[in-house]
Amino acid sequence: MEMKAAVMYGPNDIRVESVEKPACPRDGLILKIMAVGLCGSDIRNLTSDSRKGNYPFIYGHEIVGVVDEVGEEETKYQTGDRLFLFPGTYCMECEECISGHSENCSNKEVASLAGTGGFAQYVAVKGEKIRRGGIYEIPEDVSFEAASLGEPLTSVFACLENVKVEYPDVLVIIGAGPIGCFMAQLAKIRGAQKVIMIDLNDTRLEMAKQFGVDVTVNSSVEDPIEAVKRLTNGKGADKVISATPANATQTQSIHMVKKGGLVVFFGGVPKGSMTELDCNLIHYNNIWIKGHFGASYSQSKRAYQLAISPTFPTEKFITHILPLDKINEGIQLTKSGDAIKVVLHPWDIS
Template identity: 80%
Template sequence: MKAALMYGPNDIRVEMTEKPACPKDGMILKIMAVGLCGSDIRNLTSDSRKGNYPFIYGHEIVGCVDEVGPEETKYHVGQRLFLFPGTYCMECDNCISGHSENCENEHVAKLAGTGGFAQYIAVGGEKIHYGGIYEIPDGVSYEAASLGEPLTSVFACLENAKVGYADTIVIIGAGPIGDFMAQISKIRGAQKIIMIDLNEHRLEMAKQFGVDEVIVSKLDDPQYAIDRVLELTNGKGADKVISATPANATQAQALYMVKKGGLVVFFGGVPKGSKTELDTNLIHYNNIWIKGHFGASYDQSKRAFHLATSPNFPAEKFITHILPLDEINHGIELTKTGEAIKVVLHPWD
């Protein structure tokens, strides 16, 4: 089969490799589309495997069942499926309490997750047993269904932060995640959405997703974006501020953009080992709540997938580039420069 193999940082080669064998209790999924995620790009451009190469990334996977093992009875050849990368045991304390995104079972968590930059992927019986596989509705394209994965964490974040009518929201970061946040915040009833980014082109594209005001931030003047937010909120600050960038600086900035008693969410992961300096007096005296967000529960993942594949969600606006798998490196550059919102790769083109 054809696959995009990572041999090291920025060394991604599309080659022919061996097709995986079908598990006796599982299936082989023929991958019809796979989204290119920001975390994929971060992994592909850094020494993410610490020398353990080659490796196949890609986790926004949709396809059709190509083969089933003799012991598999749930799925059949030809079914169109979305493969959610998260897998939860549903038995540990976190799963039982409704927070399966914090599943404590490391073995189960590793049952699915990556390998999508290829033409086929093997899905074992354990993954099928624990769940997180959803059938794609008739009439929904593979490309639209692939948005179910990146939409999941955003959907969960906004639900957990209780974004709704008539919030004023600040989103720092105008990448695909920021755009998803803007669109879903509007669906949830947010009244005003302010988006901040260094890239003016990205901000212009974000306006189609319900963004009301944009702020082009300045690296040499971090106070500028703060002052603009206060100006746009009559000096009060926003109800909720979401830092959706991999930068420590935006986490620190967010505290000065939120109103007293407001909520700051750290959504974007920052470089491992880095530290963010926070003004704890400001947090204390302004009664600021801070929440970290990562992942989504099974329940949230399923509802997010239903939203992504519903007529109410403008999937076609987010997918700006559909490229063959051979052009994965081009897709990475398009995403990094901000020319693309969402790149979806076709392994069979």
């Protein structure tokens, strides 16, 4: 039996075509994918030689759907169950997991379970993934689109919890993409007093205002460092998060934070690239720098619970729902800044 999938054959070469439907594992299940989010990391992978020539490949990790088939040895889930499939899986046995940093699980085989394959109509879920966890049921009154935000919200949730964003913080976020918008909204929920958003794109900045952003700064028009100093009476912000894939914003971020403040490097930058930092400024101003990636098991579950709760305005984040056939259009909408969050429907015919 065949299914439709968006298959990557190389950088910017994504073809929606028929491929073989995966077989159901004896101790697992087949999930019929009802919605899958288009993530910034997906776009980076799809537009670069992410697999070093090892193609074809199917990306997509913000997966929600309905159990379509269960293996004869699977007992936890039944056909028709609505599930959110978190891509990360943790062994809970290695030193990292035991110390509370399951986002850095060193068991690579376990960590890779059900991590991708979502740009398709079906995905197979192994029994080990079911046993290890990271699969959450979707309430009947929650849309598949809303549930799909449980994955991109996870790392943001963990970051703001780990650095204790709270009242009366003045927070600077560099990067008004989907992640930056999630950060702004969650920062306000956590009690931040002022959120300053910096970006090069006026369209993104304008859209960001609806997520609790108090002040926007277009860094192509004015010096963002001087702007932050002006907005903080010369002190600098309590916390600054660089949420872009650019080394330059990391360099700038330490000049925007107050003495004794905290800077977070959230966005991944090109592999092998180096960031220039004024180390005397870091030293004499007692600036702390933290790298952030992923979320612990506890944080991933609580982030999902927030995403599907009335507290979080999910509908404002999803600006475009497109059929899987239009994945390339979704990529362009996101890159241009015209979309905040694109969710794809594998079962729409266009």
